[in-house]
Amino acid sequence: MSLLEARELNVWFDLEGGGTLHAVQGVSFALEEGERLGLVGESGCGKTTTALALLGLLPSSAEVAGEVRFHGEDVLAGGEESVRPHRWTDVAMVFQGAMNSFNPVRTVESQIVEALELHAVAEGAVARARAGKLLESVGIPADRARRFPHEFSGGMRQRAAIAMALACEPSVLVADEPTTALDVMVQAQILELLDGLCRDFGLALVLVTHDLPVVAQLCDRAAVMYAGEIVEEGPVERLYHSPRHPYTRLLFAATPDLADDGAPVASIPGAPPRLDRPLVGCPFRPRCDRAFGRCAEERPLLRRVDGSRAACHLNDVPA
């Protein structure tokens, strides 16, 4: 039994002008204890919506189908009532831009104490002591804890946001673009921190990002999302060295690397399909450099291909 599992997760949003957006389309993956999974893709691919669905945090306007299992228990089955006991205590999340959502007129420590009291983890002096410990575990010295958010640098605020998410000692941390607005050196500090937290506390990580190199360096496995679905999922080495979906290969090729391997950095022509109408065939077909007849007619399913899973008809074609 996996620690956290998404099974056939689907999310629809009603659009203002009428119509429905199928934002997440049958997403399934499993996360084991202490494992690090990267959820990668470009804007609008459904990675953040998937992450929010894991914690039952989608707005009531969203329609959700499928299962999210924590230690085998379907936490979405009973609505808010069945998710609440798991949210923050078992699965916690650092939201995109969390570092900028602290209350500016209260000290960082007091905001963490509030989180601890709210979840009945601790109270009063005990809570303050715990908040100090939490902040220390993310590299914020005790003498800085009673400062205001604006007295913190961006990197420090991101550390504090991570500390806040860890308040109830969850076993899974979902981090949405935790280093996106940060400079490369500060990014390195935050990645080092996440790496340490996973190693020292056996924390499992779902890293939501558009940044492939960050996933390549920090995660064990990655799920590449396109047009609301996972198009390939597997160990990061496999995705880079033997991708089984053209989108994975092209996305790596579009990402510049310090080392010049001789291959040109090439963009992927075209744009992702609209998700407010039914998709026929493979969603990536119009942008794919290896599409053939079947791709226009039949939507490929995510299937096992040597150690990975991929949704591409090419994998049925003998090499």
Next chain:
Amino acid sequence: MSLIEVENLVVRYPVARGIVGTLARRPRRTVHAVDGVSFSLRPGEILALVGESGCGKTTTAQTLLRLVEPEAGSIRFEGRDVTQLSVRELRPLRRRMQLIYQDPYESLDPRLRVRQTVEEPLLVHRAGGSREERARRVRETLERVELVPAELFLDRFPHELSGGQRQRVAIAASLVLEPRLLVADEPVSMLDVSVRAGILRLLDGLRDGGLGILMITHDLSTAARFSDRIAVMYLGRIVEEGPASEVVRNPQHPYTRALLSVVPKRDPRERMRPQILRGEPPDAVRIPPGCRFHPRCPLAIDACRAQDPPLERPAAATNGSHVAACILA
């Protein structure tokens, strides 16, 4: 000949003291945003100015266009010192130096059609000639930025375009005046990975056409792959400069080495040995004495606290135009 030559550029901003500070007559303090920057850019060259936020790279770029007034130093554009010109004298020069902003979602007027956005600079600078002439130039410029066929885009509004297309429109609006210098401030950082390369290759092509491009970026991988030269800035100074491949493969300043070491690699098997610098750069109000990098430098010796090292050719350089500001290099 250089297209632009910057020498000892200094830009300072006063720090607001606030009411209390003013009443208490606290000394005025200044931010040394740019503190003695020199570089030159040739036509047909992309120079990447890289560094962390607050290092002064954007201020440097804005000063070139005199959107920010320098306190000292000279900026020679096609041989004339821009800093000495009046606003009136500056106007014809402005046509030849154009800026591309980071965010194509904000830099385009949402009420204007693509046609109007690209035509507007011609009207402002009274440079377009007749109505037909302007229409022709707008169309040609859209083709230059690969928005083809132009007819498909002329009457669209920004919200009808993808991020990459918007940035192309913004570039077209800069190119329509036939500039010689393009200053691109983080031109792709707001775009999706799959379209970034297209914009960068477009800039690359414009460079081949003889344009000089100053690219401001925090992304060393982009600088490594798409620029001819890299200048690394730290706290208002260029600390290392040279041909892109030389700076990336043979970095001589400890700051450049640290920056390069933390850039995540695409290949998960490639072992990283990140040399993570603690803390963040000190603020530009209190610049450390001696070498400004010494408080964070892993190699600092006593002399670094006293000597402010000039940009010089390092002993281990394999290229004549490679310079670094480190007494140990």
